[in-house]
Amino acid sequence: MNVRMLDKLDLPSLLERLAETRRLIAPVVDRTGARFAPIEDVASVRWDYRNTSLSAKGIVFPQTEPLLAFRNGEAEERIPETPSTVLFGVRPCDARSLTLLDAVFRGNGIDDPYYAARRGAITVVALACNEPGPTCFCTSVGGSPGDESGADVLATDLGGGVLLRAVTDRGDALLCDLDVGRPAEDGEIEAARENAAQAAARMAPVQVPTDSSRLLNAFGLNLWSDVAAGCIGCGACTYSCPTCHCFDITDEQKRGTGRRVRSWDTCAFPLFTLHGSGHNPRPAADARLRQRVLHKFSYCPENFGQAFCVGCGRCVDHCPTGIDIRRILARLDEVLATDSEVG
């Protein structure tokens, strides 16, 4: 696998060449902060951002996606035609989240054609973190600032230069094709490792409960009404989350013509589980927040073998009432470890 060292001054020309031959999606900064956007002018790409306000999941799983169009009883599927794309500069937590979304949309005998079309076209160039943010906790949920999972190429900012390490065959092919920089030296590869290790050391660890059999019994604990006391039932946590993947399907029609649309949905909304009868099995915020936490840390480990949290901290950043999943996990861990009635 290629490991290349690129002078930072050569970065714009690298991006130019990527943008000429492929669709380039990279971080830009506007008055809301950093976000991913299709790039027309490579000068707008930011390399110095901490993390984007929203995750990268909308690129493979858009918030609004027409599935099919229909007219007078005839339906036509709308599989997206996605050009070959490079997702450049995504943080390791977001890159790893793509592997989790893959398990949902392209695993267990399922192959979602809409997701597959978008995901299959993407080569991921992840950007290792040299400095964690105040709400980052990737190291407590199986990730790290230099994690390679989900990345085809992992880039590390080494000050004057950028180390580009091919992780997959696809990433290796990209580096061969671009033929940039020079082969990296051992000291540079070591420096990248050291950067990631130092960033990891600066992150506060979170106690995450992992015993899935005991976690299954967390459903009946008393703590949920307490931790959800401030929850107002908005979707800021789930919609900013890189791994939350629930959706709704709606038909929009007018006189026999219309379309079927898939859109993000969230367990935080009362409507999510409201039955036609008027009964709601999750009648209040405590049951809904419990669903979010246990889905990530209990049901997904059962179904997919992994917790569905990459520790990006966005739900903590965005919660309007200051609910902090790190605190919930620590409390859950404590209760499960000491409560003899559980498990």
Added chain:
Amino acid sequence: MSEVQDRLRQRVAELLDGGTIDLFIGYASADAPLKTAVHVVRSSADAEALVWDARCTSNLAALLPDLFKRPQDQRDEWAAPRVGILAKGCVSRSIVGLIKAHQVPREALHIVGVGCSGVVDRHRAARLVAPAQLSKVEFLGDGRVRLHATDGSEQDVDLAELLLEGCLECRHPNAVLSDESIGEPTTAADGSRFANVKSFASRTIDERWEAFRQEISRCIRCYACREACPNCYCTECFAEETSPRWIGVTTEPSDLMLFHLGRAFHQAGRCVDCGACVSACPQGIDLRLLTQKVNEDVESLFGGEVGVSVDRLEPLLQFEMADDEGFMTEP
């Protein structure tokens, strides 16, 4: 500030131990820069976590209506709780609105008023350090704040530069309705109001349309603005009604615009400009431009501020023969 905080903790513990209230709604610290958590205190020991400072942005009145709804599994033996709440000026005005709208019984509330000197707009602070993120914020005293960023940089700014726009125009920093007060009253700012509306109105119609289109395009339909607002207590929101379906579920421009215009119009004669929607929005959308436009219209057409007196009907709940009707034909 910390004297007020100490007194608050002590009083809440007394109110709970003395049986005056069953629970108290306040703020506690959070492990993220410029954030606090909504804190519901049920025992006097929990009162120790209460805080009161410029990070307390949530409008706590938004939690009230749900507390007075009988749970679906408790039909007979349910009694409404007695609720204590910390109320800065805008929160108290929202409580006044909720009482008049019969969403909250006055007799079940114990309102602890507190003078407010304005709260921080985290989006403004974030813009000062972007593209890095805030890693830590220190309140230095004397109205100065030190912002530490993830790129290692730090800068000192005036607290006034970080406040919510609405706080700079606030005329009611103290509770307009309370059972007791903590700390000294704050002096209200005596500046101009509706500065943002006036500045926006001075632009051409094309510029305004483009600005509105761009601002709204960032919306992710998370409804944090709606849920953070004490006025949004409807059991079913027009945005989610399915028969008839007023608006679609997508993030396409027509759906986003319809939601935000609908939300703003439903605030007419009810919004107290607390800024909770602005603070709640994960995308930093300038929601206040729309709500202040309807606020200005209501005030200039029908007179009177909303939520300042329990005894007086709000402007849009009254009718006078001389009322201006021009808005129907001359938008």
